[in-house]
Structures are given as structure tokens and as C-alpha cells.
Amino acid sequence: MNKIILLYVVAHFLGDFVFQSDQVIGLRFSKEKRDRWIGNIRHMTIHLVIIIVLYVLLFGYTEYPIPIFIITTLGIVVSHMVIDVIKSELKARGKLRDKLRGLTLFIADQFLHVLLIILITARFRADVITIAIHTLYKSFPNNLDTMDKFLMVCIIIIITTFAVGTLIKMLFEDNQELEPLDQLEGNNESYDKGMKHGGLLIGYMERLFIMLVVAIGQPSMVGFVLATKTIVRFKKLDKDVFAEYFIIGTLISFLFALIGGLLIYTLKIIPVVK
Incomplete structure (x- = not known):
């Protein structure tokens, strides 16, 4: 049960943050209703493809029957579609212009998606969820198998790099004073005089590096990133x-x-450097 839930969660975050293009986002939040439907359908198609690919690749590990997988996947995809359509409509009607409201909805939206994945996979049975949580708690982290740890690490990396990048972007977007500074996190291409989305990629690499050095037990190397960023941006400070x-x-x-990095370190999947 835990593996298939983790698989669905990985697929969700991949679909929402890694494989969702700017074009699809533009369609999903377009002023035209037809475009919004097209965008959401494309988005759901990407999610469905990712789920199927991961299931095929990890079939031997999940031991999840194909008929149940099909029903569960359809339930997750449909529920995801419903939530996203509602979100698109709210934004189209100007309900999300307030930054705090937008950030709150972003976090609540992701929480709701993950919650529904758990509920649908467990077929809304409280006893199944309780057993899954108890099993995870009892086995964490030493008795988790490699695949469980691998899927957890994937979730941690995607959230920390891509999802946090989106969060930072949302935090500073639509601020006229900060628009010229968006290149720091790659928020606005028009001000990025270097490589396209260069700032965004730098943010990803920065967080990946920090996670890695913390995961291998060398947190002192985090200072290297801060020093480098400060030197590069010194004049603008x-x-x-x-x-x-x-x-x-x-x-x-x-x-x-x-x-x-601390979560990955706790999973003990990467050798610690002493």
C-alpha cells in the first residue's frame, strides 16, 4: 500500500511541477473558458501518462493488481481534474488576486491533492489508512526497503527544488518594485539578460547542493553557497x-x-562522509 501511494504522490508532483509547461499553465488560467478546459485536459493527460509510466517501471515493486490500479488511477485523475477546474475558474474570476489568498490556496491545493491520493488509494477506509501509517511508522527509517526510500527521496527533491521555486515565484510576482529582480529566481524572462530561466535553474541547483551536503553529513559546506551568492550579487545588495x-x-x-537534506539524511540512503 505504501509503495503505490508514494508512486502516486511522486507522479502528482512530477506532473504539477516538473512536466507542466508554461504553455499549459497559460491555457489553464486563460480568460477563455475553452482554453481553460484544453489546458486542464492536457494537464490531466500528462499526469495520467506519468502515472502509467511509473507503474510500468515499478510494477514488480508495487505488487498492485492492474484492475485496482486502473480504477484507482481514474479516481485520482478525475478528482485532480475537478480541483484544477475549480482553481482555474476561481482565478479567471479574479478570486486569487490577493497574494496571501493565492499562496494559501496553492498550499491547500497541494495538500488536498495528496490527501485525496491517500484516501482514494485506501478506498476511503480508515482502517487501511491507519494500518499503512502504523506500518510506515514502525519501519521508519531502518526497515524501509530501498524502493520506499527512493520514492521518498524523489518526493523530497521535487518539493524542495521545483515546488519551493514556485512558492518563491508566487511570493514575489506582481510586485512592480521587484520585477527587475526576478532573474534571481527566474521569475520573469524579460529581465533575465543571461540564460533563459537561468535564475530559476540556479535556484534548483542551489537547493540540490544544500540537500546533498546535508544528506552526506557535511552541512558546513552550505556556507559555500551563501558566500558564492553574496559575491555574485554584491553590487546589487x-x-x-x-x-x-x-x-x-x-x-x-x-x-x-x-x-x-535532513529528511534524506534520516532515510540513510546516501553514505555519510566523515
Whole structure:
């Protein structure tokens, strides 16, 4: 049970944060209702393909019967579609213009998706969920098998890199004072004079590096990232707005990366360097 839930969660985060293109996002939140439906259908198709691919690749590990997998997958995809259509409609009607409301909905949306994955996979049976949680608790982390740990690490990495990048982007978007600074996290292409989405990629690599050094038991190397960022952005730190953005964005990025690294370290899947 735990493996198939983890598989669905990995597929969800891959579909939402890794394989969702700007074009699909644009369609999903278009002012035209037809475009919104097209965008959401494309988004669901991507999710479905990812789930099927992961299931095929990990079939020998999940031991989840194909008929039940088909029914469960359809339930998850349909529920995901319903939530996303509602979200698209709310945004189209201007209900999400407030930044705090948008951030709250973003977090609640992801929580609801994961919750529904668990409930649908467990067929809404409380006893099944209780047993799954108890089994996970009793086996964590020493008695988890390699596949469980691998799927957990995938979830941690996707959330810490891609999801946190989206969170930072949402936190600073639509702020006229900060628009020229969006290249720091790759939020606005028009101000990115370097490589396209260069700032966003740097953010990903930054968090991946921090997670890695923490996971291998070398957290002191985190200072290298901070020192490098400070040197590169030193001249721009004279601007108050940029300095505030830099500090807040860096703290959020570092915090999530440290948490992710500690979780991976706890799983003991990567050898610790002494």
C-alpha cells in the first residue's frame, strides 16, 4: 500500500511541477473558458501518462493488481481534474488576486491533492489508512526497503527544488518594485539578460547542493553557497529592495533545502562522509 501511494504522490508532483509547461499553465488560467478546459485536459493527460509510466517501471515493486490500479488511477485523475477546474475558474474570476489568498490556496491545493491520493488509494477506509501509517511508522527509517526510500527521496527533491521555486515565484510576482529582480529566481524572462530561466535553474541547483551536503553529513559546506551568492550579487545588495528580496528568498530557499537534506539524511540512503 505504501509503495503505490508514494508512486502516486511522486507522479502528482512530477506532473504539477516538473512536466507542466508554461504553455499549459497559460491555457489553464486563460480568460477563455475553452482554453481553460484544453489546458486542464492536457494537464490531466500528462499526469495520467506519468502515472502509467511509473507503474510500468515499478510494477514488480508495487505488487498492485492492474484492475485496482486502473480504477484507482481514474479516481485520482478525475478528482485532480475537478480541483484544477475549480482553481482555474476561481482565478479567471479574479478570486486569487490577493497574494496571501493565492499562496494559501496553492498550499491547500497541494495538500488536498495528496490527501485525496491517500484516501482514494485506501478506498476511503480508515482502517487501511491507519494500518499503512502504523506500518510506515514502525519501519521508519531502518526497515524501509530501498524502493520506499527512493520514492521518498524523489518526493523530497521535487518539493524542495521545483515546488519551493514556485512558492518563491508566487511570493514575489506582481510586485512592480521587484520585477527587475526576478532573474534571481527566474521569475520573469524579460529581465533575465543571461540564460533563459537561468535564475530559476540556479535556484534548483542551489537547493540540490544544500540537500546533498546535508544528506552526506557535511552541512558546513552550505556556507559555500551563501558566500558564492553574496559575491555574485554584491553590487546589487546596495539596493534596499533587492537586498530584502535576496535575504527573504535565500532564507526560504535555504530553510527548505536544509529540511529536505535532513529528511534524506534520516532515510540513510546516501553514505555519510566523515
